[in-house]
Amino acid sequence: MKIYGDSNSGNCLKVKWVSDYLSLPYDWIEIDTMKGGSRTPEFLKLNGAGQVPVVILDDGRALAQSNAIIRYLARESDLVPHSPYLAAKMDEWLFWEQYSHEPYIAVCRFQIVYLKKSQGDLDTDKVKRGYAALALMEHQLHTTRFLTGSSMTLADVALLAYTRVAHEGGFHLDGYASVRRWIADGKKALGI
Amino acid sequence: MKIYGDSNSGNCLKVKWVSDYLSLPYDWIEIDTMKGGSRTPEFLKLNGAGQVPVVILDDGRALAQSNAIIRYLARESDLVPHSPYLAAKMDEWLFWEQYSHEPYIAVCRFQIVYLKKSQGDLDTDKVKRGYAALALMEHQLHTTRFLTGSSMTLADVALLAYTRVAHEGGFHLDGYASVRRWIADGKKALGI
Numbered sequence: 054m055k056i057y058g059d060s061n062s063g064n065c066l067k068v069k070w071v072s073d074y075l076s077l078p079y080d081w082i083e084i085d086t087m088k089g090g091s092r093t094p095e096f097l098k099l100n101g102a103g104q105v106p107v108v109i110l111d112d113g114r115a116l117a118q119s120n121a122i123i124r125y126l127a128r129e130s131d132l133v134p135h136s137p138y139l140a141a142k143m144d145e146w147l148f149w150e151q152y153s154h155e156p157y158i159a160v161c162r163f164q165i166v167y168l169k170k171s172q173g174d175l176d177t178d179k180v181k182r183g184y185a186a187l188a189l190m191e192h193q194l195h196t197t198r199f200l201t202g203s204s205m206t207l208a209d210v211a212l213l214a215y216t217r218v219a220h221e222g223g224f225h226l227d228g229y230a231s232v233r234r235w236i237a238d239g240k241k242a243l244g245i
Numbered sequence: 246m247k248i249y250g251d252s253n254s255g256n257c258l259k260v261k262w263v264s265d266y267l268s269l270p271y272d273w274i275e276i277d278t279m280k281g282g283s284r285t286p287e288f289l290k291l292n293g294a295g296q297v298p299v300v301i302l303d304d305g306r307a308l309a310q311s312n313a314i315i316r317y318l319a320r321e322s323d324l325v326p327h328s329p330y331l332a333a334k335m336d337e338w339l340f341w342e343q344y345s346h347e348p349y350i351a352v353c354r355f356q357i358v359y360l361k362k363s364q365g366d367l368d369t370d371k372v373k374r375g376y377a378a379l380a381l382m383e384h385q386l387h388t389t390r391f392l393t394g395s396s397m398t399l400a401d402v403a404l405l406a407y408t409r410v411a412h413e414g415g416f417h418l419d420g421y422a423s424v425r426r427w428i429a430d431g432k433k434a435l436g437i
Contacts, residue, residue: 101381102341114330118344121336128329137320138306144313149294151344152310189293 054079057099058106059086061167063159063214064119065106070210070243071123075130079108087167119214120147123207132207142201146208157183159215162222172223180223187219187229194231198238205242213239246271249291250298251278253359255351255406256311257298262402262435263315267322271300279359311406312339315399324399334393338400341381349375351407354414364415372415379411379421386423390430397434405431 056072056079058065072079084090084105091103100107100117107117108126116122124147127133134140157179164170190212193200200208217236220226226233248264248271250257264271276282276297283295292299292309299309300318308314316339319325326332349371356362382404385392392400409428412418418425 101384102345104345110330116330116333116337118337118340120340121333124336125329125333137317138302138308141308141313141317144316145308145310148310148312148340148343151340152347153294153296155344156348192293 054111055082055109056080056106057082057084057096057108059084059090062086062105063218064155067119067210067214068106068108068122068126070213070245071126071132071207074132074210074243075127077126120151120207120211123210127207132205132210134201134204134206139201139206143206143208146200147211150208150211153182153189154186154212155215157186158219158222158224160222161224162215162218165223166221175223183219183222183224187216187224187226187232190216190235191229191231194235199235205239209235209239210243213243246303247274247301248272248298249274249276249288249300251276251282254278254297255410256347259311259402259406260298260300260314260318262405262437263318263324263399266324266402266435267319269318312343312399312403315402319399324397324402326393326396326398331393331398335398335400338392339403342400342403345374345381346378346404347407349378350411350414350416352414353416354407354410357415358413367415375411375414375416379408379416379418379424382408382427383421383424386427391427397431401427401431402435405435 054077056068058068058081060083086105090096091105097103099115102117104117106119106122107115108122109115116125134143161175161179161183164175197203199205200212213236216232217240246269248260250260250273252275278297282288283297289295291307294309296309298311298314299307300314301307308317326335353367353371353375356367389395391397392404405428408424409432
């Protein structure tokens, strides 16, 4: 398998972490998205959406969208609950991550770390929604060790990608003790 | 099963369409999100994220996020490809829908239809990204009848929700003949 990814992108790291966790062999092809690497004619042939990550499976077929990729790679592993309902709860977190977490927490971090914006220049609505996402996670992680229960699933892998670097986007985790505990647990479980 | 949804929301209609297509019985509980129906203390107990749709399964357990819900309801039906790779391609479209389509096409429509904005008041970046989403769909649907091949899957159901009403958000589908053909095919297949 070939993974086309940008090492600075949490979405790409999800794929690396899952592959490493499951001992799946891969070649990592670094794509510098800041320099337009995901917009070249060659790259657009791999993924017309012009987004990383993309994987090319051993049979030559391509797959995009970080959460779809990890769901495929881990489909028969302990990272996906056997119970259909718990697998659906995992999916609930995965879709929520892309709609209600990444666009705020990852985007604020991107603007500060890569676009060199100051905290005061951030869109206040994005910051507010980022904290709302952290609050929902805190509420869940106050009662369960991982997001869907006592075991780590892809929901945790996906949410770890940007939550563990939320502070780089100016988010203070002081009032989110369960989230901090979960970040430490997740990093340990993934060996990152 | 109980479906808590807003009839004006494409995300909620996805759940209705899949349930109807699979002949799954349900009670529909109308939630008026414009009047704060998804922010009441009672609703937040069902879904802390304060979003519709939510379903309460017959055993009393709750599930949120439209694409996670339809994936669960249809998991053993012909709306989910049997091939793991094609199921992953379906997931690729589902995640893409929530990140790269809904935030532009559904949001522009919402602003025009419900917030009564004029076309000229829309964020030009959102409009541009909406058309980019339509272009990616056109590219795929020019070569395959449905998004993942010759058969309708949840990817088509999910993307139909807002693509079929894209014109209400000011999007012109004149240059998207394959998308228009696919909308007609999808509506017919779903009986909507």
